[in-house]
Amino acid sequence: MEFERLLQKAKKTDKEALLKVLEMYRPLLVKYAKVNGKVNEDLYQELVCTVLVCVKKFSM
Amino acid sequence: MFGQFFFIHISFRSKVVYAAFGPLRKSKNQIEFYFNHGRVRMNRSFNNIKDRFSGYVLKSVKNNRKNFLDKKYKIEGLEFSDSEELYLGLEEAGDIIYHLEKAKERAYKGIAELKGLIDQVEDYKLFQILLSLPEKKKRIILLRIFYEQSFREIAEHLKIPEKKVSDTYYNIIKKIRKQLGDHRHGI
Numbered sequence: 001m002e003f004e005r006l007l008q009k010a011k012k013t014d015k016e017a018l019l020k021v022l023e024m025y026r027p028l029l030v031k032y033a034k035v036n037g038k039v040n041e042d043l044y045q046e047l048v049c050t051v052l053v054c055v056k057k058f059s060m
Numbered sequence: 061m062f063g064q065f066f067f068i069h070i071s072f073r074s075k076v077v078y079a080a081f082g083p084l085r086k087s088k089n090q091i092e093f094y095f096n097h098g099r100v101r102m103n104r105s106f107n108n109i110k111d112r113f114s115g116y117v118l119k120s121v122k123n124n125r126k127n128f129l130d131k132k133y134k135i136e137g138l139e140f141s142d143s144e145e146l147y148l149g150l151e152e153a154g155d156i157i158y159h160l161e162k163a164k165e166r167a168y169k170g171i172a173e174l175k176g177l178i179d180q181v182e183d184y185k186l187f188q189i190l191l192s193l194p195e196k197k198k199r200i201i202l203l204r205i206f207y208e209q210s211f212r213e214i215a216e217h218l219k220i221p222e223k224k225v226s227d228t229y230y231n232i233i234k235k236i237r238k239q240l241g242d243h244r245h246g247i
Contacts, residue, residue: 003110050124
């Protein structure tokens with residue numbers, strides 16, 4: 001599984017893998033970073049942080 | 061034997077999941093038996109890591125969004141009501157600036173003028189409270205708020221210790237807050 005390998009790399013804080021994971025979830029983050037139809041930069045940043053924490057905490 | 065089962069095609073996220081069920085109301089053990097012996101087959105994507113991870117991310121993103129917005133609105137709410145307090149019934153910001161400048165231009169002369177200043181307060185409840193204060197306290201409040209004098213200046217004007225002025229001032233503010241039913245800042 002390609003994603004599994006990617007996630008394992010990301011778990012070891014491989015920069016490229018982390019970027020790839022973030023790229024993957026960007027549409028989701030943008031969707032949820034919207035406040036009154038506008039993207040809230042602070043919220044977006046917060047959500048990116050969330051994804052990174054998720055990668056760290058996720059147990060395979 | 062085989063005829064007893066019926067197959068259901070469920071499309072799950074555009075992938076087809078095959079599931080076969082025996083006659084309805086099977087016991088739990090039997091269902092597990094079917095699972096173990098391949099009676100129920102599912103597409104592997106159903107519980108692969110990507111979907112699990114996506115679900116996890118989605119959930120925590122939603123929660124974090126909620127927390128962030130709660131915090132933001134809480135802060136904004138406080139800021140808004142703070143600035144609202146500043147208005148004290150005057151309608152426009154321009155009005156306030158005009159009155160402040162006017163008040164600053166005039167040097168402090170006597171209590172007669174203070175009464176005129178109190179009349180500018182349009183909030184009825186606040187007006188009542190201010191009027192009901194004893195003369196000395198009224199003077200302190202008005203010198204402090206309308207003339208923007210420091211505690212030292214007020215103390216010189218009224219010929220009482222500086223410490224007493226500040227104590228009295230904060231006591232009055234506390235009392236007014238209580239009477240207006242505002243416990244937000246706990247001062």
